[in-house]
Amino acid sequence: MKRLPINLEPRGYTIHIASGILTSISSHLEGADAWIVITDETVDSLYGQKLVKDWNHDEAHTIVLPPGENAKNLKTVEVVLNRMLDLGVTRSSGILALGGGVVGDVAGFCASVYMRGIPYVQVPTTLLAQVDSSVGGKTGVNLPQGKNAVGSFYQPQGVYIDVKTLATLPMRHLISGLAEVIKYGVIYDYEFLGYLQQHFDDILRLEEDAATKIITRCCEIKAQIVAEDEKEEGIRKILNYGHTVGHALEIAAGYGQYTHGEAVLIGMLVEARMSKELGLIDIEYYQEIVTLIQRTGFELYFDANWRESLLDNMKKDKKNRGGKISFILPSRKGEVTEILMAKEEVARFLQAL
Numbered sequence: 001m002k003r004l005p006i007n008l009e010p011r012g013y014t015i016h017i018a019s020g021i022l023t024s025i026s027s028h029l030e031g032a033d034a035w036i037v038i039t040d041e042t043v044d045s046l047y048g049q050k051l052v053k054d055w056n057h058d059e060a061h062t063i064v065l066p067p068g069e070n071a072k073n074l075k076t077v078e079v080v081l082n083r084m085l086d087l088g089v090t091r092s093s094g095i096l097a098l099g100g101g102v103v104g105d106v107a108g109f110c111a112s113v114y115m116r117g118i119p120y121v122q123v124p125t126t127l128l129a130q131v132d133s134s135v136g137g138k139t140g141v142n143l144p145q146g147k148n149a150v151g152s153f154y155q156p157q158g159v160y161i162d163v164k165t166l167a168t169l170p171m172r173h174l175i176s177g178l179a180e181v182i183k184y185g186v187i188y189d190y191e192f193l194g195y196l197q198q199h200f201d202d203i204l205r206l207e208e209d210a211a212t213k214i215i216t217r218c219c220e221i222k223a224q225i226v227a228e229d230e231k232e233e234g235i236r237k238i239l240n241y242g243h244t245v246g247h248a249l250e251i252a253a254g255y256g257q258y259t260h261g262e263a264v265l266i267g268m269l270v271e272a273r274m275s276k277e278l279g280l281i282d283i284e285y286y287q288e289i290v291t292l293i294q295r296t297g298f299e300l301y302f303d304a305n306w307r308e309s310l311l312d313n314m315k316k317d318k319k320n321r322g323g324k325i326s327f328i329l330p331s332r333k334g335e336v337t338e339i340l341m342a343k344e345e346v347a348r349f350l351q352a353l
């Protein structure tokens with residue numbers, strides 16, 4: 001088993017990465033009398049029911065959400081909190097988030113507000129959640145006009161990653177996770193980008209060494225960034241490469257039309273092009289990024305009619321300052337920089353792909 005520390009005292013914790021760890025998860029849990037497993041319908045039938053089968057009835061309860069981005073809203077939060085109260089959950093209980101980023105974000109947010117905060121652990125089952133959303137303590141839900149508009153910084157007590165769970169993940173969601181994986185290479189580690197280029201097919205086949213290697217490297221990078229800047233006052237912003245456009249696209253298309261990762265793939269492409277056109281990177285490096293994004297096979301398309309809506313959505317982005325829209329753009333190999341642009345300047349970069 002690999003153990004990666006998040007050095008964030010007094011809120012530090014460990015990421016555990018091991019194939020098959022799901023079956024022994026109860027032996028790792030401490031710090032609560034009972035656990036509320038929050039999951040979605042798909043993950044519940046694949047893993048949730050097996051997970052709680054051996055626990056005593058008073059040790060575990062399960063709350064099952066509908067799958068997908070559409071469930072990531074305040075209504076779902078209300079349903080979960082009401083159900084926890086009905087179950088008699090107190091501060092001596094904890095939440096176990098079992099699923100993808102949607103479950104993790106909703107469960108983490110509920111943990112942060114229920115009775116002013118109870119402990120929780122993350123057990124991510126999508127590639128996206130294993131490399132990104134389960135680590136770092138960002139929790140929250142969407143409003144119709146604002147992606148992740150309501151939320152909190154609330155660190156879990158531990159993260160337990162079972163690489164084996166990816167075996168059942170549909171290809172569409174594997175590709176979504178790869179978006180964030182490619183992101184880490186562009187923002188932080190050019191050598192890792194090279195590894196991805198070389199081992200792309202092994203990764204798509206979920207060859208165990210390659211899968212474990214990418215998950216571990218992404219978690220290391222995220223752990224490092226979060227330890228330096230827990231609340232996104234500085235370096236943590238670099239994790240938003242591809243996300244200014246990506247989030248705007250998710251809202252414009254309607255939540256769930258694009259997966260988060262698909263929107264980020266398009267966002268990274270558009271933002272890399274911005275960077276090239278602004279003269280921040282040369283054409284060769286731009287091509288390197290584009291080639292990797294294209295290897296996912298995802299059809300990189302957006303409707304040019306959404307331009308106005310995209311601009312309006314970007315205008316509301318949380319990262320904006322002084323009335324300008326914030327972009328994290330590639331500046332050198334494995335490095336990015338923040339560029340602020342007025343809405344009018346951004347329009348010219350939104351030509352169709």
Ligand SMILES: NC(=O)c1ccc[n+]([C@@H]2O[C@H](COP(=O)([O-])OP(=O)(O)OC[C@H]3O[C@@H](n4cnc5c(N)ncnc54)[C@H](O)[C@@H]3O)[C@@H](O)[C@H]2O)c1
Nearest residue numbers: 042067068100101102103125126128133138165168169260
């Ligand atoms: N908190 C953060 O720091 C952070 C970071 C990145 C992304 N996010 C958020 O994460 C969300 C996206 O997460 P996601 O891509 O995991 O989506 P998701 O949670 O909707 O999961 C994708 C689909 O895969 C299914 N699934 C999950 N695990 C499975 C498995 N092992 N086998 C088969 N099916 C499985 C789910 O039921 C769902 O239908 C977005 O809302 C995004 O904003 C948050």
Ligand SMILES: [Zn+2]
Nearest residue numbers: 180243260264
């Ligand atoms: Zn993301």
